Amino acid sequence: MTSPERGAVGMAAWAPPAGRPPLSSRMLRATWRGLPARRYRAGWEPGLVVPGADGSPLLTDHYFPRAEGDFPTLLVRSPYGRGLPWSPLFGLLLAEQGFHVVLQSCRGTGGSGGAFDLWRNEAADGHATVAWLRGQPWFTGVLGTIGPSYLGYVQWALALDPPPELKAMVVQVGLHDPHALFHTDGAPHLENALAVAVGMTHQHRGTVPFLKATLRLQRRLRDIIGARPLRGAHAAALGGEPPWLDGVMSHPDPEDPYWDGASLAEPAERLRVPTALITGWHDVLADQTLAQYGRLRRAGCPASLLVGPWTHTSALGQGWPRVFTESLTWLRAHLHADPTDLRPAPVRVHLGGHGTWHDLPDWPPPATPTTWHAAPDRRLTRHAPTGSAPLASFRYDPADPTPSLGGPLLSRTAGPQDNGPLESRADVLTFTGPPLTEPVEILGPVTARVSISTDTGHAHVFTRLCDVDPQGRSVNVCDGLGLLRATAHSPTRLTVPMSSTAHRFAAGHRIRWQLSAAAHPRYARHPGTHHTPLDATTLRPVHLTLHTDSTLTLPYGVGVGEGGVDR
Template identity: 30%
Template sequence: MNTATVHIPAPDGTPLATDLCLPDAPGPHPAVVIRTPYGRTAHRAELRGWAAHGFAALAQDVRGRHGSPGAWHPYRDHEESDGAATVAWAREQTWSGGRVVVAGSSYAAHCALVTALGAPGDGRPDAVIAAVPALGLADTAREPAGPERLRARAGWWAAHGDRPDSAPDALAHALAADPRLLEHLPVTRLADRLGRALPSWPGLWDDCPRGRTVLRGSACRLPLLAVGGTRDPFAEDTVALWRGWGGPARLLLGPWSHRLTADRSESAADRLNLGALYVRWARAALAGRLEPERRGVITLGGSGRWHQVSQEGPRGRGEDSTRTAAWPFDAPAGLRLLHGAEFTADPARPVRSDDLAVPSGTAPADRCLLLSPPLPRPLDLAGPATARIHATADTPAADWAVRLTALDPAGRADPLAFGIVRRTDPPGQAAEFTVPLGTLGRRLPAGTRLRAEIAGHHFPAHARNPHTGENPVTATRLAPSRRAVTARGSALHLTVVARRRYVEPVPEICR
C-alpha cells in the first residue's frame, strides 16, 4: 500500500493537500475521509490501517494549514463546503464504491460533523465517526453555564491560531518566560503577551450560542459513532451529541483524556483497539446493519468492566441496574464540613485548577471543604453526577466551582469530577442551584474517601470572575466576594451501579 499526495479542488478552486492510501486489492472500495488542521502526514499509519481493511483512506490538510493554501478561520469558514467537495471528489474516483465515512478527532471531528450535517447530495457522507468532538467555537470557549475555558483555549490558540503550521509548546514557552501570563487583564488582550499576532483571539469570546451542532444533528439520519473520554473536558459535549442525534447513534466513553489516552491506573481490560472498532463499526454502518436506536457503553475505569448506556441514562439490562445516591452535607454518612461554611472568593488569590492540595483549617478559608467517611465497599459509578447547593454570595455575579476528588486509603488524590456554573442572583440573597459534574465512569475501591471543594474560582483552567458584574473577558477590575454555604439541603448526587450487569463494548457498539 502506497500513500500518494493529491490536491483536491475546493469549491473556489483552492487545492487542498490530501494524502491518499488505497488497498492493494482492486476496487471498488468504500472510503474514509479525515480532514485535519494538525497535519495530514501524522495520519499516514492510520491511513494504512484503513487501507489494510479494504477502505480507500484520505487525510487532508484543511484550508490554510500545512500543505493547503488559503486563510484559516477556525470553526467559522469553509469546513462544511470544503468537506463536501472532498466527499464528492472521492465518490467520482474510479476506485470508489460510492460509500464514504467521514471521521476525525477533536477539531477534525468538527470537520467531520459539519460535513455530515451539510446539504443532501454527493457531498454528504454515509456515516460519521466523531471522537472527542470539538463541537464549535462557542462550545469550546465556554462551559455550558458560561465560565470561560481560559487555559485550554489559550494553549490551543497559541499553538494553532492564525498560523499555517503548529507550535504545540508555544504556551508552555510563553509561561516559562512570563509565569503570570494568564493573569493578564483584560483576557481579550492576553495574546499581546504571547509575542505574535493573534487577531482571531478576541473574537473567540464573542457572545454566540452553544449547541448549534447538537441541534442540527437532531435532524440528521446518518449513523453516528461518538467516542469520548471520561477525563476529557469535552465529554459532556460528546454525550449531548449522541443523545440528540437523529439517526442510529453509538456512544463509547472510555477511561481516556482528550488525546484518547489513559493514565497508569487503566486496567488492561479497559483497553480497546479503537482502529479495529472503527473499521467494524464503519462496515456495519455502511451495510445498514446497525439497529436504529441509540446504544452506548461507559467504562467503569479501574475495573476493566463496561456498563451499558441507554438514551435515558446509564443503566444495564434491567430497570434497576443504576440508581442515584446522595451524600448530604449535613449527615454523618454524607459529606462532613471540615471548614469554609463561610469563605472569601478572591480573584487576586484564586483557587487553582492545577493544584489538588487543600489549605489547612487554620488558614483563612478560600473555599468550602467537605469529606466523606471511607467507603465500606467498592463503588461503581456510571452516569451523571451533580451537586445541589444552598448558598449566598454578596456580589452581583458569582461563579461556583465544585471539584470532587477521590482519596485512596493512603491519602493519594485523584481527580474524579468537576463542574462550574455562573450565577447572577441578587447580592446577599440565598439561592438553591445545581452544579452538573459530568458523566462518571469509575470503580472506587473500599476505603476511598470523597473530598468536595466549593470555590469561587478554578484558575487558570477558567477565567476569573471579577465579581463586579462586568464581562470576565473584558474586565480590568477585580473584587473579592464573600460566600456562605448552607449544609442543610445541600448534597452530592452520584449515579451508582446497583446491579452489576456488564457488557462487552465492541459487540454493543457494532450491533
C-alpha cells in the first residue's frame, strides 16, 4: 500500500543504514524462549529528531527489517526511555517480524525537549509524529500502535482523532483513565503512586539510575507511609518532587476540573480501528482494560481481549511469549492482511484455580448472580440468616493499619498470596463457606454489599474474595475498597465493586469473604476522622460492626447450580 502523503521520495530511493540494534538488546533477545521465529535481520537508526507539536525535539529510534520491500510501521511512544527493555521488546522483536518500528521518547523524557506533563501533550505530539512519518521514504501509509501501561495511554490519545493511516492498535496492560490509577472512592493508591513516580522520574534516565531510585524508595517506604501529614513526605525518597505527583494525589474527586481531559474512555465509544486489549487478573489496570473492551464492543469496533494470570509487570515477563504472540497475530492480521492465526473467539481468559484457558464469545459472559451471606460463627452461607443481631465487630487502629498483601500492585508481592498472616489479625474478619461438593466457576464482576456501623462514621471498608484449599491455605482472588459515609452508630449499606475475575473453586475448597478497614500502603490509611488521608495529622481508632444483611455476590458461570458447575 502506498500513501498519497508519503512525500516526493519513493521507497526505492531509501537505503537502509548499516547500524545494528544495541548489543544489550541483542543479548537480552538471545535469552528469550517461546517466541515466534525471526523472519528478518533487524537494523537500527538511532537518534532521529522529530518535531513535537510545540516544536520540541522528540528523540526517536527507527528499527527496520534489513530486507527489500514495503513494510508497515508501528509507532511506540514512551516516557520510560528507548533502551532496555523497550528496545528489544518492541524495536528489535517487531523489526525481525517485518515492521518498521518508531520508538520515541515523549516530550521532556529520554533526551526529548520540552517538559513532561502527565497526559496533557500526548495527542498533539502523536499527531505531529504521524505528520513526520508521512515524509519518510520508507513509510507506506499503513500504521499501527503498540505498547503497555502509559504507552497504551498515548495510543488512546492518538485515537481521539485517529489519523487515516492508523489501521490497528495493541494496548497491553494499558492506561486510559489517570484518575482511576491514583484513586478509589477517595482513597489514594499510595504504594502504586510512588512506584509510578519512580518510573516516570527515573526509568528514562537508564537502568542504573532507575534501580538506584527503586532501592532508595524501598529503604524509605516505611518513613513515607507513616508520615503525618502524608503530603510531601515522599520528596526525599524520590530525589525531588515530581511536578505532577502532588496534583494527582491531592485531587481525589474525578469530577474536579483538574482531571478535565485526562480520561480517554471516550475514543473507544466511537473507534473503528481494530484494537487488541491485553491484561492480567492482578494488573493494576485490569478494570480499565475490561471497561474499554466493553466500550469497543458496544461501538461495533473489531476488538479482542486476552486476560492472563498476570500482574502489571509479569505480563511483560513470564507472560511475554503469549502476550507477544497475541500482539503479533493481531498486527499481522490488520497490517499485513494475514488473518491466518487469529482465534475465532474474541475473548480468551485464564481460569484461576484451574490453570486452563477459556475462549469466550464476549466479556463478561452470561452468568447467574449468586448471593452468599455473612452468618453467625463466621460462616458464609447461601441462606440468608434470620434476625438482625450484629455478626461481628473489630477495632481499626490507623496507627497500626491492616497491611496490604498481594493483589493488583506494582511490587514483587503482587498477585495471589497466602492470606494466612493477614487473616490472623484481630482487625480482619473472615466468613467461610462449607467445603464445595462440586467445582464452582465464577466469570465476571464480583460485588459486596456491606451493612456496617461505626462509632465515628469515618472509615474505609476493604473486602476480598479468597479461595481456601483443603489444607486451609487462603489465597486472594479479587478485592475492592469503598469509603464509608455514615452517621455514627447507624448501620449503613455500602456497595463495594470487587473487580472481575475468572476463577474455579475446586471440589473440597471453600469460598471465603474477608473484610477489614485498610489495605495499607496499597491504599493510604484512613485517619479515622473527617480529614483526608493526605492531610491528616491526627489518627483516631474506629470500632466497626458488621450486620446480618451483608452479602457477597458471585457471577456463577451459566449452568452452575446450587452445588457447583454442570458439565
